[in-house]
Every structure is written in C-alpha cells, then in structure tokens.
Amino acid sequence: MNILLIDDHFCAREGVACLLKQIYPDAQVFEAESFAAGLAIARVQTLHLVLLDLQLPDRSGLDGLTELKQVFPDLCVVMFSGVEDRDVVFQALKSGAMGFVVKTVSRQAFVEALRDVLSGKVYLPAAMAGKPSVAASSDDSMSGIQPKTSPTSLGLTPREFEILRWIACGHTNKSIAKRLNIQEQTVRNHLRPIFQKFGVSRRTELLVKLFEQGIVFGLTGAGL
Structure with a gap:
C-alpha cells in the first residue's frame, strides 16, 4: 500500500509518517511539504490513501482536494487538520473527501479512521457524525x-x-x-x-x- 502525507510542518509530518509505518509495516509512505510537491508524487506513484493538511503554504487544502479529485477521481483522500469546524468538514465532504481526521485524535481513533476509509466508509469526527459514545x-x-x-x-x-x-x-x-x-x-x-x-x-x-x-x-x- 502506498500512502501520501501532505503537511508543511516537519515535526507533525515526521510523527504521522512514523505512526503510519507502525500501523502498516509493509506500506510505503511518501511525504510532501506542499501541495505542489504532493501532486507531483501523485502523478508518478499509484496511491491508495492521501492524508492532506488543511492549511498549506502554496494553496488551501480544500482547493488542493478539489484538484486531486479532478485529476484522480477514485483516489481516497482524507483531510488531516488541527481545525475542527463543521462547515469546513462538510465542505471537504462536498469536495470528495472520504473523511476528516482532527490532529488531536488518539492513536486508536486514528487507526479506526484509516480502517474505515480504506474499507469504503466515510469517517467524520464523532461529534459531527452523530455517532454514539x-x-x-x-x-x-x-x-x-x-x-x-x-x-x-x-x-x-x-x-x-x-x-x-x-x-x-x-x-x-x-x-x-x-x-x-x-x-x-x-x-x-x-x-x-x-x-x-x-x-x-x-x-x-x-x-x-x-x-x-x-x-x-x-x-x-x-x-x-
């Protein structure tokens, strides 16, 4: 499995990349610090999952999501952000995201989110999805x-x-x-x-x- 992580914060990106490798030991994790760099990787690699930060230096994550889905309509893209705003979350869904993961989630919630989207489910923060406790x-x-x-x-x-x-x-x-x-x-x-x-x-x-x-x-x- 190939995973692309697009995040401009080095420490956050490295930490998530390390966690992804622990969860999926056989996966290849690609890293990009800008949307342009991420798009370049997506054009040459067969990707199964993209974790896309909401705030990037060269363009907004939502705009980047729209472009990714236009170029790769079947690509599984999950927004990954420190911002938890209902309007932003549902705008991401409108643009084709399979999920929205807040960076403050626990390891267990992060693993469950990846499991859900890779199995075809749509993942939302529990408070927004109306999930039970x-x-x-x-x-x-x-x-x-x-x-x-x-x-x-x-x-x-x-x-x-x-x-x-x-x-x-x-x-x-x-x-x-x-x-x-x-x-x-x-x-x-x-x-x-x-x-x-x-x-x-x-x-x-x-x-x-x-x-x-x-x-x-x-x-x-x-x-x-």
Missing part, C-alpha cells in the same frame, strides 16, 4: 440511539429510514446488512430510492444533505 457503539443494538426525526417526515419507508440511520453513522452496505440480518443487495436496493429522495448520488453527498437540512441522528445533542 464508545460504549454505545460497541453494542450491536440500537440501544441509546434516538433519531430526532421520523420516516414519514423524510418521505422514507421505515426500512429506508433504518438504513439511513446506519449510513449516518458511517456503516458500509455489508455492515448494515449484517446488523439488519438482510442481504447486501437488499441494502443496495433500498439505497437507490434514498439517494433519489435526497437528490444525491453518493454517500458523502447524502451526509452533506443531512447536515444542510438539520437532520439529526445519534445520541441527543450529539450532532449530525
């Missing part, structure tokens, strides 16, 4: 999760609404199917009308739409 999320039941809206208010069937709740918590089709004891194809069949009803074509767009419409899932006061 660590204790609640370790339980496969929906105990403690109280939706703040109803299926009828969204024009969804009860099953579509249930699937939407799990999507909002970042679960893949496979994970949702396992939790609901249904076939993965059944989940995909339900996703099509959900996407149509919200006027989106992918998960990140759906999460942004939920945020924009003030639709809240998760524990009371937890956020999106």
Whole structure:
C-alpha cells in the first residue's frame, strides 16, 4: 500500500509518517511539504490513501482536494487538520473527501479512521457524525440511539429510514446488512430510492444533505 502525507510542518509530518509505518509495516509512505510537491508524487506513484493538511503554504487544502479529485477521481483522500469546524468538514465532504481526521485524535481513533476509509466508509469526527459514545457503539443494538426525526417526515419507508440511520453513522452496505440480518443487495436496493429522495448520488453527498437540512441522528445533542 502506498500512502501520501501532505503537511508543511516537519515535526507533525515526521510523527504521522512514523505512526503510519507502525500501523502498516509493509506500506510505503511518501511525504510532501506542499501541495505542489504532493501532486507531483501523485502523478508518478499509484496511491491508495492521501492524508492532506488543511492549511498549506502554496494553496488551501480544500482547493488542493478539489484538484486531486479532478485529476484522480477514485483516489481516497482524507483531510488531516488541527481545525475542527463543521462547515469546513462538510465542505471537504462536498469536495470528495472520504473523511476528516482532527490532529488531536488518539492513536486508536486514528487507526479506526484509516480502517474505515480504506474499507469504503466515510469517517467524520464523532461529534459531527452523530455517532454514539464508545460504549454505545460497541453494542450491536440500537440501544441509546434516538433519531430526532421520523420516516414519514423524510418521505422514507421505515426500512429506508433504518438504513439511513446506519449510513449516518458511517456503516458500509455489508455492515448494515449484517446488523439488519438482510442481504447486501437488499441494502443496495433500498439505497437507490434514498439517494433519489435526497437528490444525491453518493454517500458523502447524502451526509452533506443531512447536515444542510438539520437532520439529526445519534445520541441527543450529539450532532449530525
């Protein structure tokens, strides 16, 4: 696996690069101190993951994200920043990021974030994703999760609404199917009308739409 880390702060970059090598001993980690240098690496290397700082000396991380996704639409890009702002996070999602990791996260949270995005999930800070607490999320039941809206208010069937709740918590089709004891194809069949009803074509767009419409899932006061 090839990982590109774009961050202009030497100490932060070296520390994260060292951590990445510990997590993925067989991975090759490329480092860049500017967006231009990172883009040059991306043009000659086959990359599986890019960690992109939000604030770079030659251009903003969000602008860089947009360019990366234009040139490499299938590239998995995660914003990696000390800034934790809801508007910035969801702007990153709009631009195609698979996740947003705050630099103050614990090692465990960092590992989980990488695991999620590499498996196809969208990763958000827990407070913004409306995820339950660590204790609640370790339980496969929906105990403690109280939706703040109803299926009828969204024009969804009860099953579509249930699937939407799990999507909002970042679960893949496979994970949702396992939790609901249904076939993965059944989940995909339900996703099509959900996407149509919200006027989106992918998960990140759906999460942004939920945020924009003030639709809240998760524990009371937890956020999106």
